[in-house]
Amino acid sequence: MNKGQPIGIVAGDSRPDTFVFSVNPSYIPPLYDYVYVELEEVPPGEAEPRKVKVIAQIRSIRRVGIGLSPEHPWPVLKNLSMPHGNDTIVAVAKVLGYKWKERIYYPRRAPPVGSWVYLADDRLLEDFYSVEEERRLWIGYLVSRPTVKAYLDVEGLKRHMAIIAATGAGKTWTSIVLIEELLKKGATVLVLDPHGEYVAIKKSVARLGSEYVNRVIVLKGRKDQEGDILYRVSVVDLSEDELATIAGVPSRATRIRAVIGGAKKVATQLAKLLGKPALAGLKGIRNVIGCAIDAVEIAKSQSRKLEDYTVQFLRQLGLMLGLGDKSEELKMVAADEVFQRGVRRLWLALRKDTEPGYDAIRYIEELRKIGVYGVKQIRVEEFLRPGTVTIFNLAGLRAEVQDHLVYNILTRVFMARVRYIRGLKGETYPYPVIIVMEEAHRFIPPKTVKQTRTREIATVIASEGRKFGVHLIAITQRPSRVDQDVLSQLQSQIVLRIVNPRDQDAVRDAGEQLSQDLLENLPGLNTGEAVVVGPVVPAPIMVRVRDRVLDYSGTDLVLVKEWMQSFEAEKLAKEYAIEAALKLSRILGGTFDTNNLDEALTKLIGKRVKMPTIHEALLILAREHVWASYDELNGVVTGEAGTVEVKVVLQDGLIQCSTCGQKVCAHAVAVVLRAVLDDLLSTPRTEGLWEWWYNDTTRNIED
Ligand SMILES: [Zn+2]
CATH class of the missing domain: 3.40.50.300 (P-loop containing nucleotide triphosphate hydrolases)
Structure with missing residues (x-):
């Protein structure tokens, strides 16, 4: 088409922010292309009206056959032999504004019906969207105007x-x-x-x-990733609660948390008093827990008093640190008040049984494997x-x-x-x-x-x-x-x-x-x-x-990289499995591990869950965003695995998955696992309580 020739004419509805125009059939612009109309406007700061070019973008375009409708019978339409190009073309343009002294303003007036509509040329658009050279980031091209x-x-x-x-x-x-x-x-x-x-x-x-x-x-x-440097967080800077949470200890596992808290306090004080910063790290904390467990085991055979326990604990510490139990250093440590508080906490958490101590060690060891949490930041x-x-x-x-x-x-x-x-x-x-x-x-x-x-x-x-x-x-x-x-x-x-x-x-x-x-x-x-x-x-x-120059791993399928990622997902899936088994044991009251996770989930959901489905679900958890919420009253878990929506009625085995329907699918299991991992299922259902009460009383009768 000729430059400067109008491509249409404003007809019908015209407003300051949008107008409709009829398109000259000899050139039909594509959707999202840019046009302009000339308008008399008073730009801010000016006294007189000025002629400005109001830029607009085509947001819809349609062709209509006047007097011709799809309801006409086929033989009629077929024999009409209308030449192409005789249809009416109607476009709707959204006003983007006009530029006046380096700024863009919205017009206050609607383009008059009958105004010519012109195609905006590249220079006009470049000027309209221009950004100062030293400030601009080039991200691509205008849609419809490459x-x-x-x-x-x-x-x-x-x-x-x-x-x-x-x-x-x-x-x-x-x-x-x-x-x-x-x-x-x-x-x-x-x-x-x-x-x-x-x-x-x-x-x-x-x-x-x-x-x-x-x-x-x-x-x-x-630490086992490829890369330049390892991020490092100082364990000393973490609060006791923070450490337990990062280690993945559920908020209700109060005794395990107490063990970790007490051990952290003791380890931090030891490091400070003995001038050995390394003792405050995760290894130091783990060793303190080890000493605490041993001390309880030994003290138990004698008495159950805190004093006896403290003596045993100091002896164990002395052995671990290579200090004699009569040494001056150990005496100084024993006299420290914060240290004593830590020891007391350990004793309270472990005196009945030492199981939480072993659990705490497992959690700390898992965290150590990451390698990020140490003594220096x-x-x-x-x-x-x-x-x-x-x-x-x-x-x-x-x-x-x-x-x-x-x-x-x-x-x-x-x-x-x-x-x-x-x-x-x-x-x-x-x-x-x-x-x-x-x-x-x-x-x-x-x-x-x-x-x-x-x-x-x-x-x-x-x-x-x-x-x-x-x-x-x-x-x-x-x-x-x-x-x-x-x-x-x-x-x-x-x-x-x-x-x-x-x-x-x-x-x-x-x-x-x-x-x-x-x-x-x-x-x-x-x-x-x-x-x-x-x-x-x-x-x-x-x-x-625009095309990117740099790579990212989402684009080109590099097999080795894919395998590395699947390797990492597998690793994470395994961690989730261990954690879920631990938590399911508490929720359901039993001993479950990664080998009988299917039994645990079958019991929880109320419908047979197979191992391959669980494995698939764990990988979904490792790779995608999964969330869950729990309606305690009705025992319903709802959530999403990626973009798939899921609803599960626990124990009734009712499942609704937006992709798979009502069968036990990996999405449903992933969402239930998320609920387990997030400790949402803390309160058992009422029936569960009754069951427990019933079993307990019958057991007593049998006794
Ligand atoms: Zn599904």
């Missing part, structure tokens, strides 16, 4: 951002493109990576240029560097540990920035930091769904981060499962395709920038196409995300 580059304004990231998309719609891809651009700008980026997907960046970073080779750090969240400067992206690999860790490590690192980074800005003493970091949080729904779920430590610090960063130069990019496929207080603070959003209506609602509720009409377009987006709103863009924009 010749116009689309940019984000890095300054807009100060007010945080969310990347939201259904699985497979391209959210990690988008985040990789952003990371590339941030690297080029010299930003400090910290990626929280629960699946280890970003680790592949390291191997491909040379493609950006040789100067980038040393600008990726892989921070290991587990890592320094911020070891893992954050200017112009460098740090990938915190959290793959293969239990949810409690992931949550704690993310909480810990975010607190460290945030406090380092607060100290720097306020000139306070202590560890500082001199540059702003951008946090990329994958799977944000894992770490910051609504309070009503799950309590996490990360939510506390994420809430602080979302509201105060801007002042201190800590900026959050949260990525999720389940915005309805992210705390609304945090989500609403993420003022920019990149929204790719989302299909779940609940998630669409959550996106709309979170930020008013995303208008209803943009939301309605989301299901129609292709993979890699996104709507961007908020301070990162001059006006809402639809982009096709």
Whole structure:
């Protein structure tokens, strides 16, 4: 078509924010293409009306046959022989605004009916969406206009951002493109990576240029991962309760928690009084528990007094530390008040039986295997560097540990920035930091769904981060499962395709920038196409995300990597199995281990559960986001495994799975296991209590 020629004419409904136009059939623009109308407007700060170009985007387009309806009989339609191109084409355009002195404004007037509608050329669009060169992040091209580059304004990231998309719609891809651009700008980026997907960046970073080779750090969240350095948390800095929770001890296992708490107190004091910091670590704590168990066993044969126990305990400690039991050091330790309190706690928890002591050792040993929890914490400067992206690999860790490590690192980074800005003493970091949080729904779920430590610090960063130069990019496929207080603070959003209506609602509720009409377009987006709103863009924009240069493991199927991941998932699945067996033993009253987990679950659910189904369910737990809630009154567990919705009536064996129907499927078992692992099934059902009472009384009668 000729440049400058109108492609349509405003006809019918016309308003300041949207207008309908009839399209010249000789050139029909595609959906989402850009047009403009000329309008007399009074821009802010001006006295007189000016002629401005109001840019609009085509949001719907349809062809109608006037006088011709699909109800006409086929022989009639067939013989009409209408030439193509004689149909009426009606388009609806959404007004984006007009640019006046480097700013974008919404017009206050509706385009008059009869106004010409022109195709917006590339230069007009480039100017409309332009971002200053040193501030721009190139993320792709306009949808329907692959010749116009689309940019984000890095300054807009100060007010945080969310990347939201259904699985497979391209959210990690988008985040990789952003990371590339941030690297080029010299930003400090910290990626929280629960699946280890970003680790592949390291191997491909040379493609950006040789100067980038040393600008990726892989921070290991587990000592047996591949990576550059191991993250380290000091056990001394953890509270006794925190340690027990991270170790995976259920909140109701009060005696095991008491053992761990007492042993930690004793170990910490020993380290302090004897000047041997290593004694305060997990190994030290385990050894203290060992001494406590031995002391109880020996003291039991003599008396059950605390004094006798203390004598035995000191003797055991002396043996462990290589100190004579009459040594000055041991006397000094024995006289310490905090130490005595720890000893007393151990005695109270173990004097009846030592089983909780052995359980506590098992929990501590499991935690030791991770290798992160030691006596020294890592320094911020070891893992954050200017112009460098740090990938915190959290793959293969239990949810409690992931949550704690993310909480810990975010607190460290945030406090380092607060100290720097306020000139306070202590560890500082001199540059702003951008946090990329994958799977944000894992770490910051609504309070009503799950309590996490990360939510506390994420809430602080979302509201105060801007002042201190800590900026959050949260990525999720389940915005309805992210705390609304945090989500609403993420003022920019990149929204790719989302299909779940609940998630669409959550996106709309979170930020008013995303208008209803943009939301309605989301299901129609292709993979890699996104709507961007908020301070990162001059006006809402639809982009096709550009090709990325860097790799991530979600894209190319590298077999060895796949196997590594499956290996890690298997490892995690095994940990879950052990934990579930332990907890099921308590709930059902029996001794279950990983070999008869099927019996335990059959008993709990009330329908035969087979081992292969359990194994599959454990892998779902290890790989996907599974949540559960429990209606105590009716004994109903509801939840989701990934995107599959599940409802199970315990003991009645009634199952409803949105994918598999009513049979015992891995989704249902995964959700029930989640409920078990999260200690939701603490109270037995009323019938259970009666059963217990009945059995107990009959047993007494038989006696
Ligand atoms: Zn299912």
